[in-house]
Amino acid sequence: MSRTTSRWIGRIAAAAGSALAVPASAWADWAVNMPRGATAISGEVYQLHMLIFGVCVAIAVIVFGAMIWSIFYHRKSRGVEPAKFSHSTKVEIVWTTIPIVILIAMAVPAADTLVRMEDTRDSDMSVKITGYQWKWEYEYLDEGIRFFSNLAPESNRARQLGSGIDPRSVENYLLDVDNPLVVPVGAKVRLLLTSNDVIHSWWVPDFGGKKDAIPGYINEFWFEAETPGTYRGQCAELCGRDHGFMPVVVEVLPVAEYEAWLSDNAPAPQAEPAASTAAAAPAPAEDAAPSAASAAEPEAGSEQQAAAPAADGMTLEQAMSQGRNLHVQHCSACHQADGSGLPAAGFPALDKLAVGLEEHLEVVVHGRQGTAMAAFGPQLSDREIAAIITYQRNAWDNETGDVVQPDDVAAVR
Amino acid sequence: MDEQPTSRQARRARILRNAIILALAAAAVYGTFILMMAERGQGVT
Amino acid sequence: MSTATHAEHDHGHHPTGFMRWLTTTNHKDIGTMYLVFSLVMFFVGGAMALVIRTELFQPGLQFVDPAFFNQMTTMHALIMIFGAVMPAFVGLANWMVPLQIGAPDMALPRLNNWSFWILPFAFSLLLLTLFLPGGAPASGWTMYPPLVLQTGDAFPFLIFSIHLMGLSSIMGAINIIVTIMNMRAPGMGLLKMPLFVWSWLITAYLLILVMPVLAGAVTMLLTDKYFGTSFFAAAGGGDPVMFQHIFWFFGHPEVYIMILPAFGIISEIIPTFARKPIFGYAAMVYATASIAFLSFIVWAHHMFTVGMPLAGQLFFMFSTMLIAVPTGVKVFNWVATMWRGSMTFETPMLFALAFVFLFTIGGFSGLMLAIVPADLQYHDSYFVVAHFHYVLVPGAVFAIMAGVYYWLPKWTGNMYNEKMGKLHFWITAISVNLTFFPMHFVGLAGMPRRIPDYATQFADFNAIATVGAFVFGFSQLMFAWNVYRCAKGGEKASAEVWEGSHGLEWTVPSPAPLHTFDTPPVVK
Numbered sequence: 001m002s003r004t005t006s007r008w009i010g011r012i013a014a015a016a017g018s019a020l021a022v023p024a025s026a027w028a029d030w031a032v033n034m035p036r037g038a039t040a041i042s043g044e045v046y047q048l049h050m051l052i053f054g055v056c057v058a059i060a061v062i063v064f065g066a067m068i069w070s071i072f073y074h075r076k077s078r079g080v081e082p083a084k085f086s087h088s089t090k091v092e093i094v095w096t097t098i099p100i101v102i103l104i105a106m107a108v109p110a111a112d113t114l115v116r117m118e119d120t121r122d123s124d125m126s127v128k129i130t131g132y133q134w135k136w137e138y139e140y141l142d143e144g145i146r147f148f149s150n151l152a153p154e155s156n157r158a159r160q161l162g163s164g165i166d167p168r169s170v171e172n173y174l175l176d177v178d179n180p181l182v183v184p185v186g187a188k189v190r191l192l193l194t195s196n197d198v199i200h201s202w203w204v205p206d207f208g209g210k211k212d213a214i215p216g217y218i219n220e221f222w223f224e225a226e227t228p229g230t231y232r233g234q235c236a237e238l239c240g241r242d243h244g245f246m247p248v249v250v251e252v253l254p255v256a257e258y259e260a261w262l263s264d265n266a267p268a269p270q271a272e273p274a275a276s277t278a279a280a281a282p283a284p285a286e287d288a289a290p291s292a293a294s295a296a297e298p299e300a301g302s303e304q305q306a307a308a309p310a311a312d313g314m315t316l317e318q319a320m321s322q323g324r325n326l327h328v329q330h331c332s333a334c335h336q337a338d339g340s341g342l343p344a345a346g347f348p349a350l351d352k353l354a355v356g357l358e359e360h361l362e363v364v365v366h367g368r369q370g371t372a373m374a375a376f377g378p379q380l381s382d383r384e385i386a387a388i389i390t391y392q393r394n395a396w397d398n399e400t401g402d403v404v405q406p407d408d409v410a411a412v413r
Numbered sequence: 414m415d416e417q418p419t420s421r422q423a424r425r426a427r428i429l430r431n432a433i434i435l436a437l438a439a440a441a442v443y444g445t446f447i448l449m450m451a452e453r454g455q456g457v458t
Numbered sequence: 459m460s461t462a463t464h465a466e467h468d469h470g471h472h473p474t475g476f477m478r479w480l481t482t483t484n485h486k487d488i489g490t491m492y493l494v495f496s497l498v499m500f501f502v503g504g505a506m507a508l509v510i511r512t513e514l515f516q517p518g519l520q521f522v523d524p525a526f527f528n529q530m531t532t533m534h535a536l537i538m539i540f541g542a543v544m545p546a547f548v549g550l551a552n553w554m555v556p557l558q559i560g561a562p563d564m565a566l567p568r569l570n571n572w573s574f575w576i577l578p579f580a581f582s583l584l585l586l587t588l589f590l591p592g593g594a595p596a597s598g599w600t601m602y603p604p605l606v607l608q609t610g611d612a613f614p615f616l617i618f619s620i621h622l623m624g625l626s627s628i629m630g631a632i633n634i635i636v637t638i639m640n641m642r643a644p645g646m647g648l649l650k651m652p653l654f655v656w657s658w659l660i661t662a663y664l665l666i667l668v669m670p671v672l673a674g675a676v677t678m679l680l681t682d683k684y685f686g687t688s689f690f691a692a693a694g695g696g697d698p699v700m701f702q703h704i705f706w707f708f709g710h711p712e713v714y715i716m717i718l719p720a721f722g723i724i725s726e727i728i729p730t731f732a733r734k735p736i737f738g739y740a741a742m743v744y745a746t747a748s749i750a751f752l753s754f755i756v757w758a759h760h761m762f763t764v765g766m767p768l769a770g771q772l773f774f775m776f777s778t779m780l781i782a783v784p785t786g787v788k789v790f791n792w793v794a795t796m797w798r799g800s801m802t803f804e805t806p807m808l809f810a811l812a813f814v815f816l817f818t819i820g821g822f823s824g825l826m827l828a829i830v831p832a833d834l835q836y837h838d839s840y841f842v843v844a845h846f847h848y849v850l851v852p853g854a855v856f857a858i859m860a861g862v863y864y865w866l867p868k869w870t871g872n873m874y875n876e877k878m879g880k881l882h883f884w885i886t887a888i889s890v891n892l893t894f895f896p897m898h899f900v901g902l903a904g905m906p907r908r909i910p911d912y913a914t915q916f917a918d919f920n921a922i923a924t925v926g927a928f929v930f931g932f933s934q935l936m937f938a939w940n941v942y943r944c945a946k947g948g949e950k951a952s953a954e955v956w957e958g959s960h961g962l963e964w965t966v967p968s969p970a971p972l973h974t975f976d977t978p979p980v981v982k
Binding site: 427438443 | 628631633635667671673674677678700
Binding site for chain 1: 517518519520522523524525528591592593596597598602604605607608610683692693696697698699732733734735736737738739740741763764765768771772775776779780782783786787789790793794796797798799800801802803811814815818819822823825826829830831832834835837838839899900902903904906907908909910911912913914915917
């Protein structure tokens with residue numbers, strides 16, 4: 001049934017679009033149906049979807065058939081005299097009962113699949129996922145790996161208002177990230193979802209569904225990918241300005257490759273003893289966390305040494321070059337790369353700073369209550385925050401000459 | 414409710430009575446609801 | 459509508475011009491104001507929809523900032539729901555309920571005036587937020603915390619305008635209930651009332667029960683933001699999911715508030731043009747009542763992804779599927795009413811038939827959405843957008859248009875332009891499908907809702923939807939023009955207007971004089 005049905009849907013699509021006279025060959029790659037997906041559950045969900053769709057089509061054929069027949073034959077222009085009947089208990093009982101039977105028949109397989117979807121026991125590994133405005137953080141609970149996953153830089157450049165870059169020239173436009181979640185094939189991966197700010201929703205269609213990431217809650221979801229590959233999805237719950245720009249990418253690797261990835265990205269053993277023990281703990285202490293986080297990031301080398309000796313200082317030049325990258329990565333979604341902000345949307349400009357150094361530190365570390373300004377204290381290291389603030393206070397029209405040191409940041413935490 | 418009062422005054426009184434009851438019902442829904450939530454917030458229920 | 463017709467009634471001093479409309483307590487005047495207001499809001503909300511569709515025409519951001527895009531989706535929904543669809547139904551109720559039950563006016567005429575005149579203030583407040591620093595609310599019409607608490611200066615305006623809209627709805631609902639309960643003509647028992655009156659009676663009860671809940675929810679948002687409470691803030695021990703439960707406890711009955719009166723209108727129109735009484739009158743009443751009852755126990759099907767206990771998910775899945783039964787009964791009864799009738803296809807009938815077809819399609823996707831495992835895929839995707847637009851646009855809006863074409867000759871005394879009406883229908887019916895049908899496909903393929911930009915594989919269907927939206931939007935100007943021309947003049951209408959018309963409203967002359975049924979008619 002499913003094969004003929006999908007062909008049928010394809011035909012509807014072709015009919016709907018033929019008005020636009022798109023060449024027939026272009027229709028082949030149009031996605032018009034739910035993906036069958038990469039897990040056993042997603043396959044079941046797809047089957048359920050096709051089943052209920054088939055039921056609806058069958059009912060539609062009967063009801064619309066009767067209606068069209070009636071519209072065609074029972075019209076005044078054919079000289080029909082209207083009948084007088086106005087009820088029939090027998091018929092009414094029949095068309096109340098039959099739908100109930102159909103619904104029960106539908107509810108049974110649906111409940112069956114649901115029970116299996118909810119069973120998160122016996123997982124092989126657990127990843128904690130935290131939603132942020134507007135990125136995901138993945139934390140491998142057993143391996144001590146922790147990193148952020150942002151929209152890929154190519155997509156990010158192309159998606160700016162009036163960027164002039166054709167999205168079609170960007171590979172996987174809006175569906176690509178800098179650091180994907182990496183998992184082994186065939187493993188039951190349990191996801192623990194929560195959020196740092198507003199509600200997000202983690203959705204990969206190929207894994208058969210989505211689950212909300214809610215502040216104060218830990219939700220569970222799981223998947224077991226059957227074939228290696230890259231699976232893409234997006235945040236599905238409106239979470240503010242850049243809701244459309246926080247994709248989810250999961251890379252499913254063969255077990256051996258996954259092991260290699262693990263050993264490449266495990267928290268560096270040469271880190272300070274205090275930091276490494278903390279990093280291994282399930283809920284890392286604030287200072288240790290970013291060192292593990294940076295391990296998976298491109299600039300791992302430079303930041304690795306940065307995180308450990310928190311005491312050493314930064315020159316203006318160092319801070320400016322590091323701060324610019326961090327500003328683009330963490331701040332530019334709202335305040336823009338050129339610091340002009342989006343005053344109309346409530347995101348202040350930074351290029352002509354009016355805030356003093358103390359307030360600046362306070363706001364970046366603790367956020368601003370009741371606005372979209374997040375607390376970056378828990379997300380970034382002292383050194384990273386110091387670099388960002390130094391950069392912002394000296395870039396554009398700001399010539400304050402302030403050079404913030406990691407110690408200054410630690411002091412306001 | 415099928416039988417209607419005959420005199421103009423009686424009908425007027427009934428209309429007002431009904432309207433006041435309905436308005437109180439709406440206010441009661443609002444009030445009990447907020448109270449319930451406030452108590453829940455303090456861990457009463 | 460017309461001031462000249464009440465010359466024979468001398469009710470003393472009558473203000474003229476604007477003061478007449480400001481101070482009127484006449485149900486027909488107030489009904490007209492509601493309808494005109496809702497038409498204006500329909501165009502305002504529609505303009506916002508076109509901003510949305512323009513940005514979505516191509517992948518990439520070409521026209522608006524994502525923050526403004528979110529403001530547009532939020533305002534579009536609030537304005538269409540509270541400003542266009544609900545006032546239109548209240549306007550139709552104001553006009554038609556007294557005429558259909560043989561009452562001289564609404565039971566509480568001054569309250570009636572007040573409940574209308576609150577609305578322009580409520581929507582001015584809401585629309586003004588577009589010019590505030592930080593812009594209009596951008597958290598979606600569902601106002602989920604914590605996101606909604608990030609709203610800037612617009613926040614108190616949003617809350618206050620929703621309070622005003624709620625107040626207006628509650629007062630309107632009280633008025634409708636007491637009118638129906640106390641003002642029926644002698645002999646008109648409850649089970650002799652026209653189905654439009656029945657559907658509004660039930661809707662009005664829904665309004666009284668759920669609007670205070672919405673008011674309570676937004677009040678709590680207000681205190682969370684400004685008075686240090688933590689109803690919904692996890693950091694203070696509150697519960698953000700609780701808001702969703704409360705909101706949808708209001709929200710699901712609200713959905714039926716927007717569709718039950720539509721059922722009533724369709725149940726008036728189909729018998730008229732099929733020249734055959736409605737099939738299963740009693741079943742229609744009971745079906746409406748059971749839909750209203752069920753609407754209170756299905757709310758959490760809007761939030762299957764928040765992580766409810768399994769038992770909760772199963773309960774809400776089963777109760778939601780159950781709604782298909784009474785809804786199915788209604789559709790079957792409409793088809794049975796047409797069956798072996800003698801049908802003609804004037805504009806109201808065309809809209810009513812399109813309603814039955816397209817609302818049923820929206821009902822099917824609703825049934826699919828009830829299946830929890832599949833819903834975890836559909837949820838918050840364009841499939842949902844397609845679903846609720848199918849029940850709201852070719853559903854509620856088509857029913858309103860059908861009702862306006864149907865009763866317009868009674869209101870104005872003139873026939874509307876039938877040729878233009880039919881043209882309006884065909885363009886509207888085709889473009890509405892062009893707009894919303896492709897959304898099923900992109901939703902299933904994985905496009906989330908409320909995004910200003912999308913991956914390139916969704917581009918073609920989005921382009922089609924945008925073309926459809928523009929055709930749909932601009933073709934509504936024909937509707938406005940047709941109504942305006944009809945109010946100004948045209949071929950005179952008889953009292954019956956339609957060959958198959960039935961009911962008390964067709965016993966008064968066309969146009970209906972300002973005061974009707976001063977002495978109650980007797981219903982056999």
